[in-house]
Amino acid sequence: MHHRLDALLPLAGAILFVMLWWLLALSGVIDPVLMPAPQDAAVALWKGFADGTLTHDFWQTVWRTVLSFVIATAIGVPLGIALGSSSRVYAAVEFVIDFFRSTPASALFPMFLVIFGVGEKTKIAVAAFGAALVILFNVAYGVMNAKKTRQAAAHVMGAGRLRIMVDVTLWESLPQTFVGMRSGISLALVIVIVAEMFIGSTDGLGQRVINAQMVFDMPLMYAAIFAAGALGYGLNLLFLVIERRFVHWGGK
């Protein structure tokens, strides 16, 4: 009986959170205009998806995030493999990459605006740039830390350098590559949301959040925030599932 309740534990926190929110809204300590009751936000969420406005924003954000991620992966994975397979090249560029990876991507918006202009391109370019660096770093790390014993085993069994790379090193780097892709898509989502808020957007969850705030439609603002949160959580979960499926041997 104890164990059956344990399975419900993760729900307890969520219920507690909504209860606290509800009580706080009910108490009237905070102006109801600023903080609507949870059921109002839920209704706004339902309506937003029912009439298609939030649905459209949601898919716009998904589209931008996924596109940025795909570009970032296409750039980050091959570059990461190239960097990781040569410790000298890696040593030469590590500082530059680490520096830009540590630079907040949002600080690069003005620069990208100059290059790509106000529009879709800038949002996607900045998000792809940020995500690509994270992916690149993780792939390079995975390649560099491939088990030497496994490479030696392949060597003894007659595999040449390229063979070892394809048959062993790339597989060895997969777990770390997945970590990079998971961090990369999370970062891409963050950057896309910020870009939608501040870089001339007409749609997207970021734009919806800030628009709702400006017209004081608080239930809608919370609804859009919740949608963005669910999207982030969902993407992370999706990648964990894919990871477990494809890298079932990771860490073993």
Add this chain to the structure above:
Amino acid sequence: MTSHSPGSPHITIRGLTKAFAGVPLYDGFNLDFARGRITSIFGPNGCGKSTLINMIAGLMPMDGGQVLFDGKTLRETVIGYVFQNYRDALFPWKRAIDNIAYPLVRAGMDRAAIDARVDELVTSFDIGFDLKRYPYELSGGQQQLVSIMRALAPRPEVLFLDEPFSALDYEMTLSMRDKLQEVFHATGVTMILVSHDLEEAVYLADHVLMLTRRPTRIAEVIDFGAPRPRTSATLSEPGFVRAKAHALDVFQREVRRAP
């Protein structure tokens, strides 16, 4: 023309030189390994037992010297290598059976020939677990058995074993020793075994190669001719006890010798 009878030189090492950070480990080292015999290598810590077989197997470059297998170079020779750490040596993304088939795929064999060879190995090893499993689903002993099967798959001329049982518990070690002897009996493959366990080094070997501290030389080659299959009874026979005691004497003499 080299003779191919058992016991004749199979691997010849001439003028092997290797230094680490300017400190010589091997300096003009000469050695022959006998064909169709098990030679175990034993010596003080840091004398370069693993380094020696890694250089012979081409896993580590030599600074100088020559290693030939029946007069052939390593490139022209099929070898097998069993690593100490089976967990790091098997490919965890491949099922056990595909691990075993890997060197055959690399050798360019066709699917039917590969399947036939793997079946043959499975039959001769008489294994009692499912090879469709992934390595991490197997016990340590089973994983090392898969490693040995993988190393033997391409019918190597020489099988190198680097402390193959040191990560296993004693019970498993005993049964693996038996398995290895069976393999040796069935294939007659030349085996070179690095061991840090003197009992094992003597028990399994025809020749125990005793090495000195660095710069490494041969302290002595102790021959142990007990008939095979050897069993746990062998461990208490006078011949074994004498050989092991002698090996221990040589070892202690070398350990005490001022570096």
